[in-house]
Amino acid sequence: GAGVSQSPSNKVTEKGKDVELRCDPISGHTALYWYRQSLGQGLEFLIYFQGNSAPDKSGLPSDRFSAERTGGSVSTLTIQRTQQEDSAVYLCASSSSTRGTGELFFGEGSRLTVL
Amino acid sequence: DAKTTQPNSMESNEEEPVHLPCNHSTISGTDYIHWYRQLPSQGPEYVIHGLTSNVNNRMASLAIAEDRKSSTLILHRATLRDAAVYYCILRDHGRGSTLGRLYFGRGTQLTVWP
Numbered sequence: 276g277a278g279v280s281q282s283p284s285n286k287v288t289e290k291g292k293d294v295e296l297r298c299d300p301i302s303g304h305t306a307l308y309w310y311r312q313s314l315g316q317g318l319e320f321l322i323y324f325q326g327n328s329a330p331d332k333s334g335l336p337s338d339r340f341s342a343e344r345t346g347g348s349v350s351t352l353t354i355q356r357t358q359q360e361d362s363a364v365y366l367c368a369s370s371s372s373t374r375g376t377g378e379l380f381f382g383e384g385s386r387l388t389v390l
Numbered sequence: 391d392a393k394t395t396q397p398n399s400m401e402s403n404e405e406e407p408v409h410l411p412c413n414h415s416t417i418s419g420t421d422y423i424h425w426y427r428q429l430p431s432q433g434p435e436y437v438i439h440g441l442t443s444n445v446n447n448r449m450a451s452l453a454i455a456e457d458r459k460s461s462t463l464i465l466h467r468a469t470l471r472d473a474a475v476y477y478c479i480l481r482d483h484g485r486g487s488t489l490g491r492l493y494f495g496r497g498t499q500l501t502v503w504p
């Protein structure tokens with residue numbers, strides 16, 4: 276598969292637990308994005324990476340959320356002490372560029388349910 | 391962030407053309423106009439993008455107003471598979487730390503009737 280891969284596809288967790296969501300971008304794509312989509316809502320920007328650095332982290336909703344990217348490839352979004360309002364589909368996308376002409380390729384998403 | 395405004399929903403009959411409007415009155419000179427669509431239970435997929443001139447590809451056409459403050463995505467013959475949420479977004483081609491922040495909004499839910 277040459278597309279963006281996300282895991283797990285579904286995650287059910289208890290309130291207060293930590294979760295890690297993983298994104299494998301398309302090989303060679305330098306830009307990587309995380310979005311969150313709550314039920315019936317649009318996409319909420321969380322963070323993006325250019326290489327391993329994150330120039331803009333202001334979309335992260337609280338300090339319980341963090342993300343890292345290693346080797347310019349795989350990225351992990353970590354949510355600590357999950358709350359019920361964190362329940363959503365977390366979407367990852369990659370692009371060959373952050374500039375205006377770059378197309379974003381999205382994964383299928385990781386559906387998180389916090390009980 | 392440069393924002394876009396789209397109708398919440400639109401309907402069409404199968405085999406008919408569909409014109410999906412988008413307003414972006416605060417667009418800057420370096421913003422590209424992108425369209426994505428999201429089928430049920432899937433991540434968004436790219437449809438088309440343009441800067442100033444109208445664009446055509448196998449999926450759709452993009453008509454951009456002369457002042458660039460609005461654009462229209464045109465599906466020439468709607469099919470049932472085209473039922474999706476369509477997002478119009480602006481993507482900056484300039485420089486700056488907020489280049490990656492792309493505002494998707496709620497998009498337009500397109501319903502296609504058989």
